[in-house]
Amino acid sequence: MAFPVASINLAALRHNLARVRALAPNSQVMSVIKADAYGHGVIAVAEALADSDAFAVARLSEGIHLRQQGIEKPIVLLEGVNTEADFTAAANYQLSPVIHLHSQIQLLQTITLPKPLQFNWLMIDSGMHRLGITPEQAPAALTMLKACDNLSGEIGLMSHFANSDLVGDKRNQQQLAPMRALRQETGLAVCLANSAAVIAYPESHLDWVRPGLMLYGVSPFDDKTGPQLELEPVMQLKTRLIAVYDIDAGEEVGYGGDWTAEVPTRIGVASIGYGDGYTRHLSNKAEVLLRGQKAPVVGRVSMDTICLNLNDFEQAVVGDEVILWGKAELPVEQLAELAGTIPYELVTVICPRVQRELSDG
Numbered sequence: 001m002a003f004p005v006a007s008i009n010l011a012a013l014r015h016n017l018a019r020v021r022a023l024a025p026n027s028q029v030m031s032v033i034k035a036d037a038y039g040h041g042v043i044a045v046a047e048a049l050a051d052s053d054a055f056a057v058a059r060l061s062e063g064i065h066l067r068q069q070g071i072e073k074p075i076v077l078l079e080g081v082n083t084e085a086d087f088t089a090a091a092n093y094q095l096s097p098v099i100h101l102h103s104q105i106q107l108l109q110t111i112t113l114p115k116p117l118q119f120n121w122l123m124i125d126s127g128m129h130r131l132g133i134t135p136e137q138a139p140a141a142l143t144m145l146k147a148c149d150n151l152s153g154e155i156g157l158m159s160h161f162a163n164s165d166l167v168g169d170k171r172n173q174q175q176l177a178p179m180r181a182l183r184q185e186t187g188l189a190v191c192l193a194n195s196a197a198v199i200a201y202p203e204s205h206l207d208w209v210r211p212g213l214m215l216y217g218v219s220p221f222d223d224k225t226g227p228q229l230e231l232e233p234v235m236q237l238k239t240r241l242i243a244v245y246d247i248d249a250g251e252e253v254g255y256g257g258d259w260t261a262e263v264p265t266r267i268g269v270a271s272i273g274y275g276d277g278y279t280r281h282l283s284n285k286a287e288v289l290l291r292g293q294k295a296p297v298v299g300r301v302s303m304d305t306i307c308l309n310l311n312d313f314e315q316a317v318v319g320d321e322v323i324l325w326g327k328a329e330l331p332v333e334q335l336a337e338l339a340g341t342i343p344y345e346l347v348t349v350i351c352p353r354v355q356r357e358l359s360d361g
Contacts, residue, residue, distance in 0.1 A: 004239035004354050006270040007326070008040050010048040010359040011361040012232035016215045017049055017229055023198050024205040028053040030076060030191060032212035034062060036333065039277075039347040040216060040235055046071045049215065054119070056210060060086055063095040074119045079131075080104060083112045087150075091115050098123050098158060100131040105141060108150045116152035120145070121191065124182065126175040128162035135178040141184065156189040156208070157182055164196035164204075166218045172197070176204050183207075190235050196220040199229060218332060218343045225331040235347055236326030237278075237354075241290075243269040253307050254299025259284055266310040268295070270322045275303040277350040278324060281339035289323035289330050290316060 020029055031052035035044035044287050046055060047067060056073040057063050063075045079096040081087055082104060090097050091113040099105060100123035109187065122141060125132030128259050133141055138157070145155055163169045176192065183190045183206060191208035193201065198209050199220070213219075217226040217233035226233050246266050253259045253267060272278045280301045287294040288308060295308045325332040325346070336343040 002355055004237065004276055004278075004324075005357045005360055006040070006350055006354050007236040007238065007357045009232065009234050009236070009359050009361065012046060012217055012234045013048040013215060014051075015232045016217055016234070017051060020198055020209065020211045020214065023202070024193070027193075027205045027207060027209045030054040030056050030208050030210045030334050031215055032056045032078075032210060033066075034078065034212075035348045036056040038212065038216050038344065039350040041358075042066065043069045043071070044356065044358055046073075053208075057170045060089060060095065060097070064089065064093050066188055067093045067095070076119070076121060076287055080123075082107075083172060085312065087111065087117075090115055091117055091150075094118070096120060098131075099141075099145065102133065102137075102141070105144050105148075106244065109144065111150065113150045116150055118152050119156075120151050120153065121156045121158045124157055124159045124179065126159040126178050126192075127171060128160050128175070130160070132159065138182055139186075142188075143196075152159075154188060156191055157186070157210070158191045158205075158210075161192065161194055161197050164194055164201060165198045165222070167196075167221070172201060172204075176201070179206070194220070213344060216347065218347065222337075225333045227328060227331070233326050233331065235332070235350075237272075237273040237324040237350065238326075239270050239322050239324065241268045241308075241316060242271045242305070242318045242324060244316060244318055252299075254283075255302065256300060258300055259298040259307075263311075266316075267298070268308040268310045268313070268316055268320075268322075268360060270306050270308060271304065272306060272322075273302045273304040275351065276308065276354050277346075279339050279341070279346065279349070281341065282335065285338045286324075286335060287330065290320060294329070295322075315331075 031049045034057040056076040077097040096119040098121045123132035163171045189207035193204040193209040195211045197204045197216035217231045283300040286297040299307045334344045
């Protein structure tokens with residue numbers, strides 16, 4: 001098998017979906033599988049999460065790809081679409097673009113689609129100020145949408161928390177309040193809770209929850225890992241040693257000579273780099289797992305390789321497996337903290353040349 005490889009545990013996906021249902025037993029689940037299912041491989045993930053009530057992606061192209069690969073669940077396009085051609089494509093592929101602009105409503109009033117759009121959602125800007133109309137504008141928008149022949153069935157109300165990962169932040173209740181009021185006023189279904197809200201704000205679950213990151217076994221909170229939230233990590237990123245050699249004290253390793261050996265040092269080279277999505281921000285910071293122990297990354301992360309200090313690994317040889325993240329001893333959340341980023345970014349930027357290896361437990 002070629003390396004590096006991202007091993008994807010399908011049983012863990014199913015476990016995490018069950019965890020969502022246990023936390024929100026009275027809500028339907030719209031599983032977020034955008035960005036190639038957060039880098040995990042969207043078709044395999046969609047098939048593993050077949051017990052979801054619906055899926056959500058960001059863009060039209062993602063929805064079309066799912067339909068072309070035989071995925072039949074309702075699919076919501078979170079970014080919506082803005083042209084007649086794209087609305088037509090959405091209708092033909094039975095996709096559900098979220099409405100978040102008055103111009104989209106006006107366009108839908110003037111065009112004729114080949115078939116009505118179903119499973120429709122109106123985005124409400126409850127305080128994030130990214131996409132959506134204001135709560136005050138919602139009644140008039142709903143009136144226009146309900147009178148539009150291009151839509152069929154009930155229209156749901158959707159919004160998105162900006163700060164749900166900050167447990168106790170008063171802004172979360174400020175966003176929840178107008179959505180609950182609209183739900184009471186209109187009698188329509190509401191979808192608001194993302195992963196952090198599914199876990200921390202049960203009062204936000206309402207009719208639909210929209211988990212993303214937690215489905216992949218990763219924590220949305222800075223101070224916890226997925227296993228601490230009873231989630232199972234889905235991705236294990238791993239590679240192999242491709243070289244082992246010795247250097248003398250005072251010799252430098254890698255571009256720029258950013259790391260210098262203070263004593264005679266055994267160096268290992270592993271086949272992974274920023275060209276695979278393993279960020280340069282982990283240079284001289286990260287550790288990997290080798291033969292069950294942690295080995296430090298030394299020198300800069302290159303496009304295709306990293307270097308490791310193997311002074312504690314006398315038995316290490318070319319071909320040994322190297323785990324970059326995905327074990328309890330080395331969670332992706334820890335690597336994200338070292339890189340000064342969030343785990344969302346680390347998993348979603350894993351490149352296509354990193355093969356996905358599917359397992360079921």
